[in-house]
Amino acid sequence: MITLAEENYLKAILKLSKNSEDSVSTNAIAEELDTKASSVTDMIKKITDKQLVDYVPYRGVSLSKSGLKKAIEIVRKHRLWEVFLVTKLQFKWDEVHDIAEQLEHIKSQKLVDALDAYLGYPQHDPHGEPIPNKDGQFPKSFSKRLSELEKGSSGQVVGVSQDNQSFLQYLNSLNITLGASISVIQKIDFDDSLEITINNKSAHISNDVARNLLIKQK
Amino acid sequence: MITLAEENYLKAILKLSKNSEDSVSTNAIAEELDTKASSVTDMIKKITDKQLVDYVPYRGVSLSKSGLKKAIEIVRKHRLWEVFLVTKLQFKWDEVHDIAEQLEHIKSQKLVDALDAYLGYPQHDPHGEPIPNKDGQFPKSFSKRLSELEKGSSGQVVGVSQDNQSFLQYLNSLNITLGASISVIQKIDFDDSLEITINNKSAHISNDVARNLLIKQK
């Protein structure tokens, strides 16, 4: 049996590893889960024993095949529940993440499948984040990070790569929603911040924000 | 903060106390939760410290006002989720209890309220069990236990007072569903079992089963 805490570690490791190959540092996991490095080391040993990760002391961890599968399942559940909350229960996109953090740990394969069907097999959650299918495959995406666009180019917001409440509420205050049109007016070298227009209204955003906005160009 | 284990103890105590006054024995709780009496004593001390129950050593526990409120909230969540699973996700009535045991611990008042509204403020769960409203009030019921009916009397099944899978699957095998018509043909004194008809087909059931079937007489 895999515990709730173990599931959260697997999810954190998946989030932190771009390529499922490369290994993740103890400190990075500690920061992601808001815990101490020593706690991370303890837990890594446990999930190593369960063969959920590969671990080389002082060198970091990476997900094993079964660990990756498990982590993707949790992400799938998290995002399906977010869709449920928004499309069926009328929650706002900035209200669903914390509840999904709880719901993602409910154990029932039949429930996940039934929920998926009930929602119409959605490919993206309310934040434009991709939902892996039953086999763990993510839908292909053709988006770029806003921070990577050239000056003068433009497109539509199709997703965010972070869905915590404070970030989403900041986006709300800028009227940045899924589907909004954004153009890059100016790139400031000094701090990599951007002058942009959102549906033709101008604004200035930090690189930190731009990095987490996914844009699809026409 | 109230933990998941504490919630389960409160729920068990509520279930075991007919009148919210009378106190529940350590052994009864241990049996209900499939744990040891010594574990129960340990936990009782913890929830006593949190003023969720009143406890007299060797004499048993009863729910305090706040403990009762909390216990009813959990029952409310459990039964609302059961309704969701059956009416929206097409689960059978014998498949929902175990999943609801998990879902009842999800913490979000807004979620419970939204779910309640989404389901149309149901008063009974898929097993005919009453769902307390937001204020903790249970809907009035006019049913009797089948075991209390006289020979010759009859009525319709409006609920069960137990919803574990094995019991419900046994009812399925007898074609006892909500709405089924039942008549008492004979009461056997020896073991209090009953000869009955279910939609005019005869069957023999134990007192243990009859006690958990709720009947509404015409």
Next chain:
DNA sequence: TTATAAATTTAGACAAATCTAAAAATTAAA
């Protein structure tokens, strides 16, 4: 009313998950 049985609590231990402080290993700097 005393002895026996049953129920309950206490004592001591353990696994899970976490922490702080200290030691060890790795990386970066001089």
Next chain:
DNA sequence: TTTAATTTTTAGATTTGTCTAAATTTATAA
């Protein structure tokens, strides 16, 4: 290539929830 800084691991504790075995209290029976 040493030394210093950073990262990571280990040692030792703590909290929660559970267990077994033993002691205590209450209930029952002779």
